[in-house]
Amino acid sequence: MINTLTTDTIIKLLSPKPRIVITIHRGPDGDAVGSGLGWMHILANAGMQATVIAPDAYPDFLKWMPGNDGVVVYESQKEVAQKAIDDADLIFCLDFNSPSRMGDLAEAVTTANKPIVVVDHHQQPDEFAQGYYTDDTASSTAEMIYRLCEALNWEQYIDHDAAICLYTGIVTDTGSFRFSSVSPRLMRIAADLMEKGIDHTRIYREVYDSNTFERLKLRGFALSEKLEVLPNSATAFIALKEKELKKFNFQKGDTEGLVNYALSIDGVGLAAFFAEKDGMIKISLRSKGNYDVNKLARAHFEGGGHVNAAGGRKLDSMKNTIDRFKEIVAQEADKIKASI
Numbered sequence: 001m002i003n004t005l006t007t008d009t010i011i012k013l014l015s016p017k018p019r020i021v022i023t024i025h026r027g028p029d030g031d032a033v034g035s036g037l038g039w040m041h042i043l044a045n046a047g048m049q050a051t052v053i054a055p056d057a058y059p060d061f062l063k064w065m066p067g068n069d070g071v072v073v074y075e076s077q078k079e080v081a082q083k084a085i086d087d088a089d090l091i092f093c094l095d096f097n098s099p100s101r102m103g104d105l106a107e108a109v110t111t112a113n114k115p116i117v118v119v120d121h122h123q124q125p126d127e128f129a130q131g132y133y134t135d136d137t138a139s140s141t142a143e144m145i146y147r148l149c150e151a152l153n154w155e156q157y158i159d160h161d162a163a164i165c166l167y168t169g170i171v172t173d174t175g176s177f178r179f180s181s182v183s184p185r186l187m188r189i190a191a192d193l194m195e196k197g198i199d200h201t202r203i204y205r206e207v208y209d210s211n212t213f214e215r216l217k218l219r220g221f222a223l224s225e226k227l228e229v230l231p232n233s234a235t236a237f238i239a240l241k242e243k244e245l246k247k248f249n250f251q252k253g254d255t256e257g258l259v260n261y262a263l264s265i266d267g268v269g270l271a272a273f274f275a276e277k278d279g280m281i282k283i284s285l286r287s288k289g290n291y292d293v294n295k296l297a298r299a300h301f302e303g304g305g306h307v308n309a310a311g312g313r314k315l316d317s318m319k320n321t322i323d324r325f326k327e328i329v330a331q332e333a334d335k336i337k338a339s340i
């Protein structure tokens with residue numbers, strides 16, 4: 001059983017003003033970085049010192065948020081990260097539901113023998129923390145951080161910098177306010193964040209209008225040469241091999257969102273993106289309607305996520321992975337079609 005934290009318990013945990021470490025998931029997205037840095041600013045405004053540790057490096061389009069310079073990247077700064085963990089009294093794990101999503105950082109965090117609090121919006125969290133503040137119907141962890149501030153009566157600690165970070169997390173995890181997780185409550189939260197004086201068009205520009213020439217070329221190649229449709233399964237996919245990624249000087253984040261183009265095809269209810277990296281295949285899955293890709297990722301690709309967005313991996317060749325994927329979606333065809 002996971003222990004859902006009450007507001008009182010969280011207040012108790014925070015009232016001695018503990019030293020805090022905030023960890024996010026490997027390959028962080030806008031919500032991981034935005035909620036992590038947002039929470040760091042809020043804690044600072046409440047008189048607490050917090051260090052954000054990211055398991056690995058992330059793309060430039062996420063590096064502009066206020067406070068980014070203080071983020072410790074575990075893969076290149078192990079000693080600094082370990083010291084922050086040793087010095088911490090409390091660890092917040094943001095935007096993931098399983099320690100494995102921290103990669104190599106997982107061991108340092110789980111063996112630290114420090115209380116862990118998870119703030120998240122993924123389904124079925126693992127039992128690795130003392131307390132959980134999660135809701136799998138929330139749009140983003142940034143929304144959960146805002147809700148936590150409301151519950152603690154901490155709205156005054158959400159300053160301009162925190163608002164920028166949280167708004168970024170919300171924008172990126174809702175596909176710019178278009179996914180089904182967007183609610184009237186979220187729009188009110190976004191409005192409150194806007195009233196902190198943020199420049200929302202700049203946020204959009206930093207994240208989405210900052211393509212490199214090579215990234216755009218890679219996308220063009222993927223769409224014109226690598227997009228395949230399986231009409232009988234209402235499925236489309238794109239697969240990129242390591243040498244193809246190298247040809248376009250692949251940088252982290254360059255293939256972000258590519259899977260959504262496959263999903264955007266009329267009559268397609270399930271889309272996948274396969275990328276070959278370090279001898280394995282990383283998989284992104286997206287669906288329309290109520291077809292549950294979290295289930296699919298858990299059952300076949302050692303992964304998870306949400307109903308309409310999930311990911312996983314397979315330690316196999318690209319060919320075998322795609323062959324297996326085709327078999328799976330053929331079996332699921334009726335369900336996929338019914339969900340469109």
Ligand code: 5GP
Pocket residue numbers: 098101122283284285302303304305306309310311312313
């Ligand atoms: P993406 O396809 O953008 O990498 O990830 C989509 C969603 O699936 C995210 O919410 C992410 O948390 C989840 N996800 C991606 N990869 C993995 C994975 O390897 N394991 C698990 N459990 N979830 C993943």
Ligand code: MN
Pocket residue numbers: 031032095121139140141173
């Ligand atoms: Mn998220």
